[in-house]
Amino acid sequence: MSLGELQQLVMLAVVRLGDGAYGAAIRDELARVAGRRVSVQTVWVTLVRLEEQGLTASTEVAAPEGGRARRTFRLTPAGWRALEEARASMARMWEGVVRP
């Protein structure tokens, strides 16, 4: 069971956003920084599935002006471990690789 590519990106967006990590913000951060354009529903299912695996956790927060209540996400320690492990594997594979 290893992290999919989008899962990693979503997790990174979550840590980048800190407290403000909820659906729409994550979608925007993904587009802005990674150039990856996905719908907010896609972000959501990904988060739900990560939570089922204990890699993220979430809390409901009070509604801002003119909208309904949001749910914000964060990484669990297991989430951090998985994310860093994925990064380390990939880094080792890139080591010494040069485009011909």
Place this chain on the structure above:
Amino acid sequence: MSLGELQQLVMLAVVRLGDGAYGAAIRDELARVAGRRVSVQTVWVTLVRLEEQGLTASTEVAAPEGGRARRTFRLTPAGWRALEEARASMARMWEGVVRP
């Protein structure tokens, strides 16, 4: 259409191995360097699907001692582009991220 995680790892194993990039060798390189243990068949389907998308190409090579003919793989220019793009997105997302 963006590269899956295993697809990236397999492509990297392919470039690492150069001329000797065929099924079993790729499987071993993945285990050795990335610590990712998958069956040879898994590597194969991945390669076939990448080839369908024009990201890798393959050639049949004469049989070595005591075995049947092999098929060796390499990246196409489009493959390189996709791989480097995936890396760049991920790197940008990691920028400035520190574990709390």
Place this chain on the structure above:
DNA sequence: CCCTGTTTTCGACAATGTCGAAATTGCGGC
């Protein structure tokens, strides 16, 4: 109370990841 904008949930389907089991092929021995 109904409309409007924001956010979450449902339901469906495509792409990727994974492997057990079968088929193919070259070699060495009987």
Place this chain on the structure above:
DNA sequence: GCCGCAATTTCGACATTGTCGAAAACAGGG
């Protein structure tokens, strides 16, 4: 020549991840 052996590739099936259209839930204002 036929037989089994070892290495390699192909088939078929299923789990997980990626993707979104459309629907439901809420909060505030007219």
